[in-house]
Amino acid sequence: KLNLQDIKKLGQAVQGVTCTTIDSVGNSSVQETTNTLVQSEAWLSKSQVSCIAKKLFSYLGNLRQNYFSNISDSELRAIPALILLHLPPEKLAGLPPAVCSQFLEKVAQINLTAIPHSSLTRPALRERALACLGKNVTSLTGQDVLKLGPLLCELGPQNLSLLSQEALNASLSTLAQCRQLNASRREALFGRIQSIYGDPSTWTSSMMATLGPFLLLNDTALRSLPSKTWLKTTLLDLLDTLPAPPSGPTATEYSSQLNLTALRWKLYSLITAPPGSMRKRRAVSSTPTLQQILELGDSNVFWTPEQLASMTPETFKDSLSTLGTVKGFSVEQLAALRNKSVQAWGVPSSLTAEHLLQLGCLAQGFSPSELRSLNLSVDTVETLSTCNWTQAQRPGQKLWSAKS
Numbered sequence: 068k069l070n071l072q073d074i075k076k077l078g079q080a081v082q083g084v085t086c087t088t089i090d091s092v093g094n095s096s097v098q099e100t101t102n103t104l105v106q107s108e109a110w111l112s113k114s115q116v117s118c119i120a121k122k123l124f125s126y127l128g129n130l131r132q133n134y135f136s137n138i139s140d141s142e143l144r145a146i147p148a149l150i151l152l153h154l155p156p157e158k159l160a161g162l163p164p165a166v167c168s169q170f171l172e173k174v175a176q177i178n179l180t181a182i183p184h185s186s187l188t189r190p191a192l193r194e195r196a197l198a199c200l201g202k203n204v205t206s207l208t209g210q211d212v213l214k215l216g217p218l219l220c221e222l223g224p225q226n227l228s229l230l231s232q233e234a235l236n237a238s239l240s241t242l243a244q245c246r247q248l249n250a251s252r253r254e255a256l257f258g259r260i261q262s263i264y265g266d267p268s269t270w271t272s273s274m275m276a277t278l279g280p281f282l283l284l285n286d287t288a289l290r291s292l293p294s295k296t297w298l299k300t301t302l303l304d305l306l307d308t309l310p311a312p313p314s315g316p317t318a319t320e321y322s323s324q325l326n327l328t329a330l331r332w333k334l335y336s337l338i339t340a341p342p343g344s345m346r347k348r349r350a351v352s353s354t355p356t357l358q359q360i361l362e363l364g365d366s367n368v369f370w371t372p373e374q375l376a377s378m379t380p381e382t383f384k385d386s387l388s389t390l391g392t393v394k395g396f397s398v399e400q401l402a403a404l405r406n407k408s409v410q411a412w413g414v415p416s417s418l419t420a421e422h423l424l425q426l427g428c429l430a431q432g433f434s435p436s437e438l439r440s441l442n443l444s445v446d447t448v449e450t451l452s453t454c455n456w457t458q459a460q461r462p463g464q465k466l467w468s469a470k471s
Contacts, residue, residue: 119150415441
């Protein structure tokens with residue numbers, strides 16, 4: 068068994084605490100153990116949090132009959148927001164009106180990405196919060212919607228389309244953070260934004276700075292934005308404010324990753340537009356310049372293989388700090404860039420470890436036999452292991468070996 072002092076010393080090692088260990092905690096220290104474990108939220112798995120919640124709710128349920136239907140304000144305050152997310156929907160619905168103020172305070176702290184998209188807890192939280200406010204959606208004020216916090220993202224399509232202008236103005240910053248909206252919610256929210264603020268093609272630079280995140284709700288509107296002198300900078304600023312993608316794979320039920328394809332395409336069209344074509348982009352066959360490549364970042368995936376093949380070896384080498392980090396190139400693009408590396412440095416077997424570090428994920432363009440010929444160091448293998456390798460290229464196929 069772990070005592071509280073042991074838990075406090077674990078740090079990242081808290082990941083090793085099993086559900087069996089959690090279940091073995093004595094009744095006298097369940098609440099304090101819960102609070103201590105939750106302080107290490109960043110290291111806890113979803114399974115561990117579920118086990119902690121199950122243990123705490125079992126303990127509380129044994130204190131008295133119908134504990135949650137007559138819970139007090141102070142008792143609800145003692146339950147961490149992370150754990151409250153795991154209270155069964157029927158118990159959320161049965162919370163007494165007397166704790167509404169404390170419940171709404173908890174709601175403002177929750178992180179909905181911790182529970183699956185299909186979880187019945189989401190609508191239960193939303194409906195309990197709306198019941199606590201005691202109003203229908205059309206009557207919500209700016210102050211009311213701020214109390215809903217992240218549960219604004221759980222409003223249904225019809226309710227989103229009924230938000231008053233006052234409520235929408237007050238909730239813009241919260242709604243802009245919604246990362247898990249389904250298609251019908253995205254359509255309803257964008258429609259409401261458009262009905263109040265007008266078509267995005269008419270937005271000023273200051274409006275775009277505030278409303279820009281909502282462009283991600285409608286690819287067609289984003290792609291068709293008229294080219295204005297300030298638009299490129301504004302969209303680059305928007306891209307910089309968005310969260311970085313997760314380092315590893317995320318289950319679909321928990322995914323909160325935005326689809327940035329339309330935004331990156333628009334930036335590509337603005338950055339590569341030839342001089343004098345701000346009003347209407349002409350179809351041109353342009354050679355990538357160093358400045359364009361560095362500015363485009365991940366949007367470099369929109370160059371054609373022919374355009375990538377046309378850049379000079381010098382531009383290729385100078386731009387590798389950017390190109391080597393791009394993970395979305397097609398097989399044809401990677402082949403063009405592989406040939407460019409041969410022009411710059413020679414055949415793959417002659418590449419040094421430094422060359423390979425610069426190439427980064429562009430090494431995906433090498434064939435399995437070429438991969439076997441590489442002079443890999445431990446650092447190189449570590450860098451390249453983050454790339455999107457095909458099954459035939461994976462290290463597990465014994466194509467790679469670090470050479471001492």
